[in-house]
Amino acid sequence: MAFYHSARHREALSIGLIGVMIALPALLTACGQEFYIGFASRILIFALAASSLNLVLGFGGMFSLGHAAFFGIGAYAAAICLRSGITDALLVLPLAMAVAGLFALLVGALSLRTRGVYFIMITLAFGQMAYYLVVSARAWGGDDGLALVGRMTFAGFGLHGEAAFFHAVLACLGLSMLFLGRLAEARFGRVIQAIRENETRMEALGFPVFHYRLSCFVIGGALAGLAGALLANLTGLASPSLLQWTQSGTLLVMVIIGGVGYLYGGLLGALVLLCLEEVLAGFTVHWHIGLGLLLLTIVLYAPKGVAALFAKTHD
Amino acid sequence: MTQLILEQALNGLQFGLMLFLLAAGLTLVFGIMDCINLAHGSLYMIGAYLVAAAAQAADSFWIGLATGVAATALLGLVLELTLFRQLYKRDHLSQVLATFALILISNEAVRLIWGAQPVMLNPPAALSGPLEVGGFFYPAYRLVIIACGLAVAGLLYLLVAKSRIGMWVRAGAANREMTEALGINVQGLFTLVFVFGAALCALAGGLLGPLLAVQVGMGESVLILAFVVIIIGGIGSIRGALVGSLIVGTVDTLGRALLPTLLRATLPADAASTLGPALASILIYLLMAGILFFKPQGLFPARA
Amino acid sequence: MSLRLTALAAALMLAALAHAADKIKVGLVSTLSGPGAGLGVDIRDGFTLAMKRLDGKLGDLPAEVIIADDQQSPDVAKQIVDKFLKKDKVDLMTGIVFSNLMLAVGPSIFENRTFYISANAGPSQYAGEQCNPYFFNVAWQNDNLHEAVGKYVQDKGFKNVVIVTPNYPGGKDAVSGFKRYYKGKVAEEVYTKLGQLDYAAELAQIRSLKPDALFFFLPGGMGINFVKQFVAAGLSRDTQLFAPGFSADEDVIKAVGAPMMGMFNSSHWAHDMENVENKRFVADFEKEYARLPSLYASQGYDAALMMDAAVRDVKGKLADKAALQKALEAKRFKSVRGDFKFNTNHYPVQNYYLRAIGKDAQGRVTNKTMGTIFTNHADAYVSQCKMK
Incomplete structure (x- = not known):
């Protein structure tokens, strides 16, 4: 199947796009729309989070509904780092990824023993467990979330300006996408996709299926943690609602709108959904109805776009 | 002390039985149809709103309950015929997405119709106080809930274990293809099970309405608990759902009641008051993880 | 010609900074949905009632009140406040019910040098070490x-x-x-x-x-x-x-x-308190909303009256932050709870x-x-x- 293949074809397009992205804050400032620089950072961060879910779901064929937990844990890890005086992004971000990855290792090790509906529900339940833990941990602000003291720095430079921060986020997203593209082409990527297509055969061939899947799950968790850490820095708050399962649902919707298993699926989905939210929410507070109907239409009348991948794995 | 233990046991039982009403329908939909239904909690919410609206219109809680349950069952029927029927053959991703969309739609629809603030539903006046038996007090309304829950559990047992339909349902949960091959109308069976599940949701929502609050989002938190129940019990098993519900109900109640005191006896006061509520709120998830570790298919797997 | 026009425009803009604004924008963010909604709705209704009494003006300036629902969630509140400050560029803010939300959004509001008149949330932090010239609480300390x-x-x-x-x-x-x-x-x-x-x-x-x-x-x-x-x-x-x-x-x-x-x-307030302001407030509120006001409603009402008095005091010169602060501290309005004054930390000293x-x-x-x-x-x- 042609997933993750498109990486090379789009190289030229990507370079042009990156140029526009780098200039975006200056353009927005020129138009007097500084507010939208933060909004653009938000889109990029969610693009990263959705891409990390896409790795687990589209690429690894693991239907996790607890992905928001890793996202939120990354945010909390960043907040705790900043509170304890660790401010350099080169320390904060890897630490956040490590913590999120570690939790993913725990959840994955337990959940990957199961299949199908069980896996979906167990990841969901573990995600909620993390949510309740954070909500009732008074040391981390409980339901209030944990406010950040300032933003992280990069090699001594502050990232307080919205433009500077946007560029930092852009760099993180760019590097992550590059990594994901390479991963898909590498041996690891080929094996994990083969496992998705036919697990039994790969097992018979002697591949340690469980370990491959677990590694994929952990990488996805760590990248979600990176996105979470960035979001906490953007909003200045690590909030428990980032871990809630509805957040997992939102990430899932992004991946599906964008295209499950396509390298740029998460990116596109985040862009579309967040812009849709910005526009529709201006019209009516009840815009969720519109979104719900749109999703239903996608599921019922555009099933190929949604489910090409999973239809294969289930037969 | 006896009062405390008895009261907490009854609380656990009451909570567990209400979870069972939700989990029973869910486990059958999952088990027989292999269909993930995230919108099960929305049926619970809509049921509660319909019961509240009907109770207010009729000025009687019981008439309201009956009407609300019937209306929700009807809604379940419509949903099954128009939407879910198409979802059964689809993959889990489509099912999750479609039912997630249903959650968004029903939450907003309820907000549009009934407003963003919780709706009040009061228990019948005769049941608003406590019942006293020889110095033992217990809220009368909670006793009624327990009685209803036990009655439904008994009825379900008879239906599933003794009746012909129940035999088909069990057969469907254990091996769907074989059941179909034997010439049983699985399509009709699905519809029946789904509608029944919707009615049970509304019953739980209507009964809990006066105790809790009828509000947008009430379905989501309870949905996760119902998931935990059927993971513990084993998907597709009514018996598993009952045992799982009672375990979750009891563990959650006891955890909230005893953990803070227990921790205080063993830890410094400050650590205890920090750890107590945190631990109590994740206790059932730890339990679930523990059970999964030893029995990945749950306690009573329907499929061997 | 065009040069002269530009110079004129620049002069006008400078004048606008030093002189009175011609309208005023208030951002009201409160909890309007979920279990905490009753509180936010009352604050909003109290504030709206006062605006009606003031003919939609604050200190003789036509006022636009932008209302948003924080859903009792700190991160939603942060997003709304961000939008209020950077996109809508509001002059004054109020409305938050819960202290945890207040603490989450406070830093951005203060950094933006926008005055926040709290109609409810009175966290101990803002009364003590983190007290801030831009924060006033018209209700009480928690x-x-x-x-x-x-x-x-x-x-x-x-x-x-x-x-x-x-x-x-x-x-x-x-x-x-x-x-x-x-x-x-x-x-x-x-x-x-x-x-x-x-x-x-x-x-x-x-x-x-x-x-x-x-x-x-x-x-x-x-x-x-x-x-x-x-x-x-x-x-x-x-x-x-x-x-x-x-x-x-x-x-x-x-x-x-x-x-x-x-x-x-x-x-600190009750609907049966015997003073002229309160009698008028309770009667108007019952007439408008067909229910008795709660203390939250009284606080929302007071917040609007307080803004009105201060804006009138500085004659609409909202850009002069020091003067506006002095005017707010002076508290030249009649509260529905009777008399009270602001302490040095901008929290009330009053009867309970x-x-x-x-x-x-x-x-x-x-x-x-x-x-x-x-x-x-x-x-x-x-x-x-x-x-x-």
């Missing part, structure tokens, strides 16, 4: 109402008290406020999950402790359920209920009804009253003022505040 209950429970000689609050910072504030004046035995401090609706396990535990008084602070829907279940469990026979005014105001009474009768609570729930002359279950607990009471944190 601990105050709890302190008043503590004092009354102490004075009445209750000896065995159980405290119930949610497990969040506001809950901890409530406990410390109550215990600052109540010195007797606390049999148990019960911390519940924020947003919890079923209190069966906690009530059984409370029954076994046999307290003679129970103090609870459970705002919004939590309090409604707690009182209902407390009475249903038959605990009201041996245990006297006490609460701060938040848990015993019209929003809760409307939902619970008769079982609330006989409950004591504290407040005891209210009891009973039936009024028209047979409605409602609050009745019983007496004064504190006179000219300040908060406990003011000494830690070094206002710049």
Whole structure:
């Protein structure tokens, strides 16, 4: 199947796009729309989070509904780092990824023993467990979330300006996408996709299926943690609602709108959904109805776009 | 002390039985149809709103309950015929997405119709106080809930274990293809099970309405608990759902009641008051993880 | 020609900075959905009522009030405030109900040098070390109402008290406020999950402790359920209920009804207070919304009056922050609670009253003022505040 293949074809397009992205804050400032620089950072961060879910779901064929937990844990890890005086992004971000990855290792090790509906529900339940833990941990602000003291720095430079921060986020997203593209082409990527297509055969061939899947799950968790850490820095708050399962649902919707298993699926989905939210929410507070109907239409009348991948794995 | 233990046991039982009403329908939909239904909690919410609206219109809680349950069952029927029927053959991703969309739609629809603030539903006046038996007090309304829950559990047992339909349902949960091959109308069976599940949701929502609050989002938190129940019990098993519900109900109640005191006896006061509520709120998830570790298919797997 | 026009435009802009603005934008962010919605709706309605009385003007400037719902979620509140400050460029802000949300959005508001008039949230942080020239609280400091209950429970000689609050910072504030004046035995401090609706396990535990008084602070829907279940469990026979005014105001009474009768609570305001402003407010509010106002509504109303007086004071020169601050501190408006003044930390120094729930002359279950607990009471944190 042609997933993750498109990486090379789009190289030229990507370079042009990156140029526009780098200039975006200056353009927005020129138009007097500084507010939208933060909004653009938000889109990029969610693009990263959705891409990390896409790795687990589209690429690894693991239907996790607890992905928001890793996202939120990354945010909390960043907040705790900043509170304890660790401010350099080169320390904060890897630490956040490590913590999120570690939790993913725990959840994955337990959940990957199961299949199908069980896996979906167990990841969901573990995600909620993390949510309740954070909500009732008074040391981390409980339901209030944990406010950040300032933003992280990069090699001594502050990232307080919205433009500077946007560029930092852009760099993180760019590097992550590059990594994901390479991963898909590498041996690891080929094996994990083969496992998705036919697990039994790969097992018979002697591949340690469980370990491959677990590694994929952990990488996805760590990248979600990176996105979470960035979001906490953007909003200045690590909030428990980032871990809630509805957040997992939102990430899932992004991946599906964008295209499950396509390298740029998460990116596109985040862009579309967040812009849709910005526009529709201006019209009516009840815009969720519109979104719900749109999703239903996608599921019922555009099933190929949604489910090409999973239809294969289930037969 | 006896009062405390008895009261907490009854609380656990009451909570567990209400979870069972939700989990029973869910486990059958999952088990027989292999269909993930995230919108099960929305049926619970809509049921509660319909019961509240009907109770207010009729000025009687019981008439309201009956009407609300019937209306929700009807809604379940419509949903099954128009939407879910198409979802059964689809993959889990489509099912999750479609039912997630249903959650968004029903939450907003309820907000549009009934407003963003919780709706009040009061228990019948005769049941608003406590019942006293020889110095033992217990809220009368909670006793009624327990009685209803036990009655439904008994009825379900008879239906599933003794009746012909129940035999088909069990057969469907254990091996769907074989059941179909034997010439049983699985399509009709699905519809029946789904509608029944919707009615049970509304019953739980209507009964809990006066105790809790009828509000947008009430379905989501309870949905996760119902998931935990059927993971513990084993998907597709009514018996598993009952045992799982009672375990979750009891563990959650006891955890909230005893953990803070227990921790205080063993830890410094400050650590205890920090750890107590945190631990109590994740206790059932730890339990679930523990059970999964030893029995990945749950306690009573329907499929061997 | 064009050069001259540009120069004219520049001159006009400079003049605009130094002179009065021609309109004013107020951002009101409050909890308008979910279990805490009753509180936010009352603040909004109180504020809107005052705006109606002022003919939609603040200090003779036409005012635009932008209203948004924070859904009681800190990150939603942050996003809204960000939009208010950077996109809508509001001049004044108000409305937040819950202290945790206030603490989450405070830094961005203060950094933007926008005045925030709190119509409810009064966190101890902003009263003490983190007090800020841009923050005013027209209601109270969080601990105050709890302190008043503590004092009354102490004075009445209750000896065995159980405290119930949610497990969040506001809950901890409530406990410390109550215990600052109540010195007797606390049999148990019960911390519940924020947003919890079923209190069966906690009530059984409370029954076994046999307290003679129970103090609870459970705002919004939590309090409604707690009182209902407390009475249903038959605990009201041996245990006297006490609460701060938040848990015993019209929003809760409307939902619970008769079982609330006989409950004591504290407040800085009551709808039966005898002053001209208050009589007008209560009558107008009942006429407009067909219900009795709660203390939240009175606070929203006062917030609007306070903005109006200060804007008039500086003659609409909103850009002059120092003058606006002075005008706000001077408090040249008549509050519906009677007289009060601002302390150095921008929190009120005022009286606190005891209210009891009973039936009024028209047979409605409602609050009745019983007496004064504190006179000219300040908060406990003011000494830690070094206002710049």
